Amino acid sequence: AGAGWQLLAxxxxxxxxxxxxxxxxxxxxxxxxxxARDWGVAVVPVSAFYHDGYDPGLxxxxxxxxxxTLEAAAARMPDFTVSLVQTDLHWHDHAANRAALAEQLAAALAGPGLTDLIxxxxxxxxxxxxxxVAQAEPGEGPTLNWLREQAARYDAVITGSVMVTEAGRYYNRLLWVRPDGSYSAYDKRHLFRMAGEHQVYSAGAxxxxxxWRGWRIQPLVCYDLRFPVWSRNLAEAPYDLLL
Structure with missing residues (x-):
């Protein structure tokens, strides 16, 4: 029960x-x-015992x-590994930054299965x-393709924000890229006025x-963390991890 399961008597x-x-x-x-696929733990879905396929969520x-065997199963299930990458960046050099980050990831992660989220x-x-104006790239641009390559290589979600241009507007957009190449996006909601970010980028809504792998995660981008109402854990969209 300590791992988050609701156990019936x-x-x-x-x-x-x-x-x-x-x-x-x-x-x-x-x-x-x-x-079974991601954790190597086999359970029986209770809907299999109902003639009409009723699913009680058990x-x-x-x-x-x-x-x-039981201890090994318990040890597998609650684990979730997050890899945080901090590095010096090459100012306005997209290709150099992607290459440097790829090298850093390769040095830290020998291959797939070592982390769940980068x-x-x-x-x-x-x-x-x-x-x-000079640096933003399309949402479906080279950086998204690079993120897809890294997600597949390490069998992990990889996320971070980039400048994106879309329909004549600019966004500080977080990309959430899965190993199968699919992705979601979040546009930074709270723009940093002291740096004039609100004059250049459009805020997300x-x-x-x-x-992901049994965890519900809400990502933020930098200044968003200063606004607790935005990160409130809502009943209609709960999360386990605020990132």
Missing amino acids: VPGGYFQLAGYQHYSQAGDVAFATEL VRFCFAKELV VLPEMFTTGFSMAA ERLVEE
Whole structure:
């Protein structure tokens, strides 16, 4: 229960029913599949016991196992590794920054399976700059392609913000890129007025809460953290980790 499971009282037997909503809002079959594929832990979705496929949001564990097997399963499930990358940036040199970050990642991560989430700095291809007219790239530009390569190489989500131009506007946009190449985006909501950021970039209007490997994560960009109402943990869009 300390790992976040909602355990149903079991007076006897070899099975334990557990709610998993702390980790996922997916259906029980989808969650059981993810648990087996990503964590190597097999459970039974309880909807399998209903003739009409009713899904009560529960999975069934069998604990008629050796203690060492149960301990190994418990050790796998709650872990989530975040890799934070801090580095000197080459001012306004997109290619040099991507190359330097790729080298740094290769030195820190020998291959896939060592981390779940890689976090890069704000405006990691340019440095924090107001030169959006000259430096911004399309959302579907070379940096997104580079992020896709890194996510696939390390089998992890990789995220960070870049200058983006879209429909005649500029955004300080966080890209959330998954190993399969799909991605989500979050435009920085609270622009840093003391540096004139609000005069160059358009503010975002939507939060982003992403579910990844059993965790719900809300990313922010820099100055956003100064505004607690924006990062409030809402019942309709809860998160486990504020990033």
